[in-house]
Amino acid sequence: MMRSFLAASDILERICAFFGRVGSWLIIPLILIIVYDVVTRKIIFIQQFVMNSWLYDFLSPTKLQEMEWHLHAVIFLLAYGLAYLNGTHVRVDIWRERQSERRRGWLELIALLVLAIPYCGVLIYQSWFFVEKSFLQGEGSPAMTGLPHRWIIKSFLLIGAALLMASLLSTLMRLAVYLFGSSVLRQEALQRLDMVGHPPEAADEAKPGEVSP
Template identity: 30%
Template structure:
Protein backbone atom coordinates (compact mmCIF):
# COMPACT_ATOMS: atom_id res chain seq x y z
CA UNK A 1 0.00 0.00 0.00
CA UNK A 2 1.23 3.46 -0.75
CA UNK A 3 1.53 6.08 1.97
CA UNK A 4 -1.18 8.14 0.23
CA UNK A 5 -3.68 5.28 0.43
CA UNK A 6 -2.98 4.73 4.11
CA UNK A 7 -3.28 8.41 5.03
CA UNK A 8 -6.56 8.84 3.14
CA UNK A 9 -8.19 5.88 4.86
CA UNK A 10 -10.54 6.72 7.70
CA UNK A 11 -10.45 4.70 10.90
CA UNK A 12 -13.71 2.79 11.50
CA UNK A 13 -14.25 4.66 14.79
CA UNK A 14 -14.39 7.95 12.90
CA UNK A 15 -17.22 6.64 10.72
CA UNK A 16 -19.39 5.94 13.75
CA UNK A 17 -21.47 8.72 15.26
CA UNK A 18 -20.63 9.90 18.78
CA UNK A 19 -22.31 7.74 21.42
CA UNK A 20 -24.74 10.45 22.66
CA UNK A 21 -25.92 11.04 19.07
CA UNK A 22 -26.31 7.32 18.37
CA UNK A 23 -28.15 6.72 21.66
CA UNK A 24 -30.50 9.68 21.12
CA UNK A 25 -31.41 8.52 17.62
CA UNK A 26 -31.78 4.89 18.76
CA UNK A 27 -34.08 5.79 21.69
CA UNK A 28 -36.30 8.04 19.57
CA UNK A 29 -36.45 5.59 16.66
CA UNK A 30 -37.13 2.60 18.93
CA UNK A 31 -39.95 4.46 20.67
CA UNK A 32 -41.42 5.59 17.32
CA UNK A 33 -41.23 2.04 15.98
CA UNK A 34 -42.95 0.68 19.10
CA UNK A 35 -45.74 3.30 18.90
CA UNK A 36 -46.34 2.53 15.23
CA UNK A 37 -46.43 -1.24 15.70
CA UNK A 38 -48.71 -0.88 18.73
CA UNK A 39 -51.10 1.37 16.81
CA UNK A 40 -51.25 -1.17 14.00
CA UNK A 41 -53.30 -3.39 16.31
CA UNK A 42 -56.12 -0.84 16.15
CA UNK A 43 -56.84 -2.17 12.67
CA UNK A 44 -58.53 -5.18 14.31
CA UNK A 45 -61.32 -3.27 16.12
CA UNK A 46 -61.57 -0.94 13.12
CA UNK A 47 -62.20 -3.84 10.73
CA UNK A 48 -64.43 -5.66 13.23
CA UNK A 49 -66.60 -2.56 13.58
CA UNK A 50 -66.90 -2.16 9.82
CA UNK A 51 -67.76 -5.84 9.31
CA UNK A 52 -70.39 -5.72 12.07
CA UNK A 53 -71.89 -2.58 10.53
CA UNK A 54 -72.06 -4.08 7.03
CA UNK A 55 -73.72 -7.28 8.27
CA UNK A 56 -76.09 -5.36 10.53
CA UNK A 57 -77.06 -2.92 7.79
CA UNK A 58 -77.41 -5.23 4.80
CA UNK A 59 -78.39 -8.59 6.31
CA UNK A 60 -80.60 -7.45 9.17
CA UNK A 61 -81.60 -4.00 7.89
CA UNK A 62 -80.58 -2.63 11.29
CA UNK A 63 -77.70 -0.16 10.98
CA UNK A 64 -75.67 0.64 14.06
CA UNK A 65 -75.06 4.38 14.12
CA UNK A 66 -72.35 4.16 16.80
CA UNK A 67 -70.07 2.06 14.58
CA UNK A 68 -69.52 4.90 12.12
CA UNK A 69 -68.31 7.23 14.87
CA UNK A 70 -66.19 4.55 16.49
CA UNK A 71 -64.44 3.68 13.23
CA UNK A 72 -63.70 7.26 12.22
CA UNK A 73 -62.36 7.97 15.71
CA UNK A 74 -60.09 4.91 15.58
CA UNK A 75 -58.93 5.75 12.06
CA UNK A 76 -58.34 9.41 12.95
CA UNK A 77 -56.31 8.39 15.98
CA UNK A 78 -54.29 5.91 13.94
CA UNK A 79 -53.65 8.54 11.28
CA UNK A 80 -52.41 11.21 13.69
CA UNK A 81 -50.56 9.00 16.14
CA UNK A 82 -49.00 6.94 13.34
CA UNK A 83 -47.52 9.91 11.46
CA UNK A 84 -44.23 9.69 13.39
CA UNK A 85 -43.90 6.00 12.49
CA UNK A 86 -44.50 6.89 8.86
CA UNK A 87 -41.74 9.52 9.05
CA UNK A 88 -39.38 7.01 10.69
CA UNK A 89 -39.96 4.50 7.89
CA UNK A 90 -39.62 7.24 5.23
CA UNK A 91 -43.09 6.52 3.86
CA UNK A 92 -44.30 10.11 3.54
CA UNK A 93 -44.75 11.48 0.03
CA UNK A 94 -41.55 12.85 -1.44
CA UNK A 95 -41.05 14.53 -4.79
CA UNK A 96 -37.64 13.24 -5.72
CA UNK A 97 -37.17 14.19 -9.36
CA UNK A 98 -33.86 15.85 -8.48
CA UNK A 99 -33.38 14.72 -4.88
CA UNK A 100 -32.37 11.15 -5.70
CA UNK A 101 -29.56 12.47 -7.90
CA UNK A 102 -28.08 14.59 -5.11
CA UNK A 103 -25.11 13.38 -3.09
CA UNK A 104 -25.86 12.25 0.45
CA UNK A 105 -24.46 15.53 1.78
CA UNK A 106 -26.78 17.59 -0.42
CA UNK A 107 -29.72 15.37 0.53
CA UNK A 108 -28.89 16.07 4.18
CA UNK A 109 -28.67 19.81 3.49
CA UNK A 110 -32.02 19.84 1.67
CA UNK A 111 -33.80 17.67 4.24
CA UNK A 112 -32.30 19.49 7.22
CA UNK A 113 -33.17 22.89 5.77
CA UNK A 114 -36.76 21.84 5.13
CA UNK A 115 -37.08 20.43 8.65
CA UNK A 116 -35.87 23.73 10.12
CA UNK A 117 -37.76 26.11 7.81
CA UNK A 118 -41.06 24.27 7.23
CA UNK A 119 -41.47 21.09 9.29
CA UNK A 120 -40.75 22.32 12.83
CA UNK A 121 -42.48 25.74 12.58
CA UNK A 122 -45.58 24.19 11.01
CA UNK A 123 -45.84 21.43 13.58
CA UNK A 124 -45.20 23.77 16.49
CA UNK A 125 -48.08 25.93 15.23
CA UNK A 126 -50.30 22.83 14.81
CA UNK A 127 -49.42 21.60 18.30
CA UNK A 128 -50.23 24.96 19.87
CA UNK A 129 -53.56 25.32 18.07
CA UNK A 130 -54.67 21.71 18.56
CA UNK A 131 -53.68 21.59 22.24
CA UNK A 132 -55.92 24.56 22.94
CA UNK A 133 -58.82 22.97 21.06
CA UNK A 134 -58.37 19.61 22.80
CA UNK A 135 -58.24 21.20 26.25
CA UNK A 136 -61.27 23.35 25.46
CA UNK A 137 -63.17 20.22 24.41
CA UNK A 138 -62.06 18.42 27.58
CA UNK A 139 -63.15 21.25 29.90
CA UNK A 140 -66.52 21.57 28.14
CA UNK A 141 -67.00 17.78 28.23
CA UNK A 142 -67.86 18.09 24.55
CA UNK A 143 -69.65 15.13 22.99
CA UNK A 144 -70.48 14.23 19.43
CA UNK A 145 -73.97 15.08 18.31
CA UNK A 146 -73.81 12.85 15.22
CA UNK A 147 -75.40 9.87 16.98
CA UNK A 148 -77.37 8.98 20.12
CA UNK A 149 -74.19 7.33 21.45
CA UNK A 150 -72.72 10.82 22.02
CA UNK A 151 -69.10 9.80 22.66
CA UNK A 152 -66.74 12.36 24.18
CA UNK A 153 -64.77 14.22 21.52
CA UNK A 154 -61.74 15.23 23.56
CA UNK A 155 -59.88 11.89 23.15
CA UNK A 156 -60.07 12.22 19.37
CA UNK A 157 -59.09 15.89 19.53
CA UNK A 158 -56.23 15.06 21.93
CA UNK A 159 -54.80 12.64 19.35
CA UNK A 160 -53.87 15.67 17.22
CA UNK A 161 -51.47 17.37 19.67
CA UNK A 162 -50.12 14.01 20.90
CA UNK A 163 -49.51 12.85 17.33
CA UNK A 164 -47.93 16.21 16.53
CA UNK A 165 -45.63 15.92 19.55
CA UNK A 166 -44.60 12.42 18.47
CA UNK A 167 -43.94 13.75 14.97
CA UNK A 168 -41.82 16.60 16.37
CA UNK A 169 -39.72 14.16 18.39
CA UNK A 170 -39.24 11.88 15.37
CA UNK A 171 -38.42 14.95 13.30
CA UNK A 172 -35.63 15.77 15.76
CA UNK A 173 -34.18 12.31 15.18
CA UNK A 174 -34.41 12.83 11.42
CA UNK A 175 -32.71 16.23 11.76
CA UNK A 176 -29.84 14.59 13.65
CA UNK A 177 -29.55 12.06 10.81
CA UNK A 178 -29.43 14.95 8.32
CA UNK A 179 -26.65 16.60 10.34
CA UNK A 180 -24.66 13.35 10.23
CA UNK A 181 -25.27 13.00 6.48
CA UNK A 182 -23.92 16.51 5.92
CA UNK A 183 -20.94 15.92 8.21
CA UNK A 184 -19.93 12.42 7.04
CA UNK A 185 -21.64 11.93 3.69
CA UNK A 186 -23.51 8.83 4.82
CA UNK A 187 -26.94 8.21 6.30
CA UNK A 188 -27.39 6.62 9.70
Protein backbone atom coordinates in the same frame (compact mmCIF):
# COMPACT_ATOMS: atom_id res chain seq x y z
CA MET B 1 -21.31 14.42 21.22
CA MET B 2 -22.09 12.93 17.80
CA ARG B 3 -22.35 9.42 19.24
CA SER B 4 -24.82 10.69 21.85
CA PHE B 5 -26.86 12.25 19.02
CA LEU B 6 -27.21 8.85 17.40
CA ALA B 7 -28.17 7.24 20.71
CA ALA B 8 -30.81 9.90 21.41
CA SER B 9 -32.18 9.61 17.87
CA ASP B 10 -32.54 5.84 18.33
CA ILE B 11 -34.52 6.37 21.54
CA LEU B 12 -36.90 8.73 19.76
CA GLU B 13 -37.26 6.23 16.92
CA ARG B 14 -38.16 3.45 19.37
CA ILE B 15 -40.85 5.66 20.89
CA CYS B 16 -42.33 6.35 17.45
CA ALA B 17 -42.09 2.65 16.55
CA PHE B 18 -43.91 1.62 19.74
CA PHE B 19 -46.85 3.91 19.08
CA GLY B 20 -46.82 2.97 15.42
CA ARG B 21 -47.20 -0.71 16.38
CA VAL B 22 -50.02 0.16 18.76
CA GLY B 23 -51.75 1.98 15.91
CA SER B 24 -51.27 -0.97 13.58
CA TRP B 25 -53.06 -3.32 16.00
CA LEU B 26 -56.07 -1.00 15.97
CA ILE B 27 -56.71 -2.11 12.40
CA ILE B 28 -58.18 -5.31 13.86
CA PRO B 29 -61.05 -3.67 15.81
CA LEU B 30 -61.60 -1.35 12.86
CA ILE B 31 -62.11 -4.34 10.55
CA LEU B 32 -64.42 -6.04 13.07
CA ILE B 33 -66.56 -2.93 13.43
CA ILE B 34 -66.86 -2.50 9.67
CA VAL B 35 -67.77 -6.16 9.18
CA TYR B 36 -70.37 -6.03 11.97
CA ASP B 37 -71.86 -2.83 10.57
CA VAL B 38 -72.15 -4.30 7.06
CA VAL B 39 -73.58 -7.63 8.26
CA THR B 40 -76.23 -6.07 10.50
CA ARG B 41 -77.37 -3.81 7.67
CA LYS B 42 -77.98 -6.87 5.47
CA ILE B 43 -79.35 -9.27 8.11
CA ILE B 44 -82.34 -7.41 9.47
CA PHE B 45 -83.24 -9.70 12.36
CA ILE B 46 -79.80 -9.18 13.96
CA GLN B 47 -80.23 -5.43 13.66
CA GLN B 48 -83.71 -5.64 15.22
CA PHE B 49 -82.41 -7.82 18.06
CA VAL B 50 -79.67 -5.32 18.90
CA MET B 51 -82.03 -2.34 18.69
CA ASN B 52 -84.45 -3.97 21.16
CA SER B 53 -81.81 -4.95 23.69
CA TRP B 54 -79.35 -3.30 26.04
CA LEU B 55 -76.66 -3.79 23.36
CA TYR B 56 -78.05 -0.81 21.44
CA ASP B 57 -76.46 1.55 23.96
CA PHE B 58 -73.06 0.32 22.77
CA LEU B 59 -73.70 -0.88 19.21
CA SER B 60 -75.92 1.76 17.69
CA PRO B 61 -75.17 2.49 14.00
CA THR B 62 -74.19 6.06 14.83
CA LYS B 63 -71.70 4.97 17.49
CA LEU B 64 -70.20 2.38 15.17
CA GLN B 65 -69.77 4.81 12.28
CA GLU B 66 -68.18 7.42 14.51
CA MET B 67 -65.89 4.78 16.00
CA GLU B 68 -64.78 3.86 12.46
CA TRP B 69 -63.87 7.50 11.79
CA HIS B 70 -62.05 7.77 15.12
CA LEU B 71 -60.04 4.60 14.58
CA HIS B 72 -59.01 5.74 11.10
CA ALA B 73 -57.71 8.99 12.62
CA VAL B 74 -55.92 7.27 15.51
CA ILE B 75 -54.18 4.74 13.23
CA PHE B 76 -53.00 7.53 10.92
CA LEU B 77 -51.81 9.84 13.68
CA LEU B 78 -49.95 7.18 15.67
CA ALA B 79 -48.06 6.04 12.56
CA TYR B 80 -47.31 9.51 11.20
CA GLY B 81 -43.93 9.95 12.89
CA LEU B 82 -42.73 6.42 12.13
CA ALA B 83 -43.73 6.79 8.48
CA TYR B 84 -41.46 9.83 8.19
CA LEU B 85 -38.53 8.04 9.83
CA ASN B 86 -38.97 5.12 7.43
CA GLY B 87 -39.09 7.47 4.44
CA THR B 88 -42.49 6.16 3.34
CA HIS B 89 -44.19 9.52 2.87
CA VAL B 90 -44.81 10.41 -0.76
CA ARG B 91 -42.12 12.59 -2.31
CA VAL B 92 -42.69 13.95 -5.82
CA ASP B 93 -39.64 16.20 -6.16
CA ILE B 94 -37.88 14.70 -9.20
CA TRP B 95 -35.05 17.24 -8.99
CA ARG B 96 -34.24 16.28 -5.39
CA GLU B 97 -34.14 12.57 -6.15
CA ARG B 98 -31.41 13.17 -8.74
CA GLN B 99 -29.10 14.83 -6.24
CA SER B 100 -26.28 13.16 -4.33
CA GLU B 101 -26.97 11.72 -0.88
CA ARG B 102 -25.03 14.51 0.80
CA ARG B 103 -26.92 17.22 -1.07
CA ARG B 104 -30.22 15.54 -0.18
CA GLY B 105 -29.05 15.58 3.42
CA TRP B 106 -28.49 19.34 3.29
CA LEU B 107 -31.88 19.89 1.67
CA GLU B 108 -33.57 17.78 4.35
CA LEU B 109 -31.74 19.66 7.11
CA ILE B 110 -32.76 23.07 5.76
CA ALA B 111 -36.35 21.94 5.27
CA LEU B 112 -36.51 20.65 8.85
CA LEU B 113 -35.12 23.84 10.38
CA VAL B 114 -37.06 26.29 8.21
CA LEU B 115 -40.38 24.51 7.62
CA ALA B 116 -41.10 21.21 9.35
CA ILE B 117 -40.01 21.81 12.96
CA PRO B 118 -41.50 25.35 13.25
CA TYR B 119 -44.78 24.17 11.70
CA CYS B 120 -44.93 21.12 13.97
CA GLY B 121 -44.25 23.33 17.00
CA VAL B 122 -47.19 25.57 16.09
CA LEU B 123 -49.35 22.48 15.54
CA ILE B 124 -48.52 21.12 19.01
CA TYR B 125 -49.19 24.50 20.61
CA GLN B 126 -52.56 24.94 18.92
CA SER B 127 -53.57 21.31 19.46
CA TRP B 128 -53.22 21.72 23.21
CA PHE B 129 -55.81 24.49 23.29
CA PHE B 130 -57.97 22.55 20.82
CA VAL B 131 -58.11 19.58 23.21
CA GLU B 132 -58.43 21.75 26.32
CA LYS B 133 -61.42 23.63 24.91
CA SER B 134 -63.16 20.40 23.96
CA PHE B 135 -62.60 18.96 27.45
CA LEU B 136 -63.81 22.04 29.31
CA GLN B 137 -66.92 22.24 27.16
CA GLY B 138 -67.70 18.56 27.65
CA GLU B 139 -67.95 18.27 23.88
CA GLY B 140 -69.60 15.17 22.46
CA SER B 141 -71.12 13.98 19.23
CA PRO B 142 -73.83 16.24 17.75
CA ALA B 143 -75.91 13.07 17.26
CA MET B 144 -77.96 12.01 20.26
CA THR B 145 -76.77 8.41 20.00
CA GLY B 146 -73.19 9.29 19.07
CA LEU B 147 -69.98 8.97 21.06
CA PRO B 148 -69.42 11.31 24.04
CA HIS B 149 -66.14 12.82 25.27
CA ARG B 150 -64.92 14.07 21.91
CA TRP B 151 -61.81 15.48 23.58
CA ILE B 152 -60.41 11.93 23.66
CA ILE B 153 -60.22 11.61 19.88
CA LYS B 154 -59.08 15.21 19.54
CA SER B 155 -56.21 14.54 21.93
CA PHE B 156 -54.73 12.18 19.36
CA LEU B 157 -54.01 15.19 17.17
CA LEU B 158 -51.74 16.42 19.96
CA ILE B 159 -50.19 12.96 20.40
CA GLY B 160 -49.65 12.55 16.66
CA ALA B 161 -48.03 15.98 16.38
CA ALA B 162 -45.74 15.16 19.32
CA LEU B 163 -44.70 11.88 17.67
CA LEU B 164 -44.04 13.73 14.43
CA MET B 165 -41.88 16.23 16.31
CA ALA B 166 -39.97 13.33 17.87
CA SER B 167 -39.31 11.87 14.42
CA LEU B 168 -38.22 15.28 13.09
CA LEU B 169 -35.78 15.79 15.98
CA SER B 170 -34.47 12.24 15.55
CA THR B 171 -33.83 12.93 11.87
CA LEU B 172 -32.26 16.31 12.65
CA MET B 173 -29.71 14.69 14.99
CA ARG B 174 -28.90 11.99 12.43
CA LEU B 175 -28.43 14.59 9.74
CA ALA B 176 -26.07 16.53 12.01
CA VAL B 177 -23.97 13.40 12.48
CA TYR B 178 -24.08 12.57 8.77
CA LEU B 179 -23.08 16.07 7.65
CA PHE B 180 -20.59 16.99 10.40
CA GLY B 181 -19.46 13.75 12.07
CA SER B 182 -16.51 11.46 11.45
CA SER B 183 -16.46 9.11 8.48
CA VAL B 184 -17.43 6.09 10.61
CA LEU B 185 -20.34 7.87 12.27
CA ARG B 186 -21.45 9.26 8.91
CA GLN B 187 -22.02 5.78 7.59
CA GLU B 188 -23.94 4.78 10.71
CA ALA B 189 -26.12 7.87 10.41
CA LEU B 190 -26.73 7.30 6.70
CA GLN B 191 -28.00 3.80 7.40
CA ARG B 192 -30.63 5.38 9.65
CA LEU B 193 -31.64 8.07 7.14
CA ASP B 194 -34.08 6.33 4.82
CA MET B 195 -35.28 9.61 3.32
CA VAL B 196 -31.72 10.57 2.34
CA GLY B 197 -30.03 7.34 1.27
CA HIS B 198 -31.01 5.36 -1.79
CA PRO B 199 -33.68 2.71 -1.19
CA PRO B 200 -32.20 -0.74 -0.53
CA GLU B 201 -33.96 -2.10 -3.63
CA ALA B 202 -32.07 0.34 -5.85
CA ALA B 203 -28.73 -1.00 -4.67
CA ASP B 204 -29.71 -4.54 -5.59
CA GLU B 205 -30.81 -3.71 -9.12
CA ALA B 206 -28.50 -4.72 -11.90
CA LYS B 207 -26.62 -2.01 -13.70
CA PRO B 208 -27.36 -1.40 -17.38
CA GLY B 209 -25.82 -4.17 -19.46
CA GLU B 210 -25.52 -6.54 -16.49
CA VAL B 211 -27.66 -9.57 -15.77
CA SER B 212 -29.17 -9.90 -12.32
CA PRO B 213 -28.27 -13.18 -10.59
